[in-house]
Amino acid sequence: MNEAEKLYEMLKKVQEPKGYFFNKDKERVFDLIDALLINKNRYGYMCCPCRLASGDKEKDRDIICPCVYRVADVEEFGSCYCNLYVSSDWNEGKIPERYIPERRPADKYL
Amino acid sequence: MSVLNLLDKIIMIRKRGDKIMTNKTIKIYTLSTCSHCKAAKKFLNDLSVQYDCVDVDLLDAEDKATALDEVRKYNPKLTFPTILCGDKVIIGFQDREIKEALGL
Numbered sequence: 001m002n003e004a005e006k007l008y009e010m011l012k013k014v015q016e017p018k019g020y021f022f023n024k025d026k027e028r029v030f031d032l033i034d035a036l037l038i039n040k041n042r043y044g045y046m047c048c049p050c051r052l053a054s055g056d057k058e059k060d061r062d063i064i065c066p067c068v069y070r071v072a073d074v075e076e077f078g079s080c081y082c083n084l085y086v087s088s089d090w091n092e093g094k095i096p097e098r099y100i101p102e103r104r105p106a107d108k109y110l
Numbered sequence: 111m112s113v114l115n116l117l118d119k120i121i122m123i124r125k126r127g128d129k130i131m132t133n134k135t136i137k138i139y140t141l142s143t144c145s146h147c148k149a150a151k152k153f154l155n156d157l158s159v160q161y162d163c164v165d166v167d168l169l170d171a172e173d174k175a176t177a178l179d180e181v182r183k184y185n186p187k188l189t190f191p192t193i194l195c196g197d198k199v200i201i202g203f204q205d206r207e208i209k210e211a212l213g214l
Contacts, residue, residue: 038143050147051144099202106188
């Protein structure tokens, strides 16, 4: 198993029992897992690939994957901001796929 | 021009391997790691439209600050992708809105 596959298996084991499933689109999932590993290498922590990291771990704490906004996004839209983690209903097509608006307050980027 | 005629024209242009001609200037601010940004770029590539792209996360500190000032003007939430399509601003990858902005 390569690093991405190991991370996938580890996260799956931890997150699925909590009700957070990887998107059924495995290509997209591995693209995002590769991006998490790029960010880990770049910043020293696995910052959300779909948000701009500041490089300061304390400032980015809310967007270290899984981000703090995942709970509310999966509850409201069936998917996290990146479409990495989704609910079982989302994977089964019971919830329409839509653009997930950014829940993180803008002032966090300043 | 009817929609069907327009589609025929687009297909004809694509068959010739040319870029779709649009008078809209398209600029897209992205993150190199972002799945929605990649999807937006693929969508524009598949439409064969020309666009300028800036991967903001790959810029050095000075260029990043300049790029973020630009993005902030159009999208104060600083989210990606931020797509400028003529005078329209599209936030996030929303294919229908891109097509509408391009008149396709």
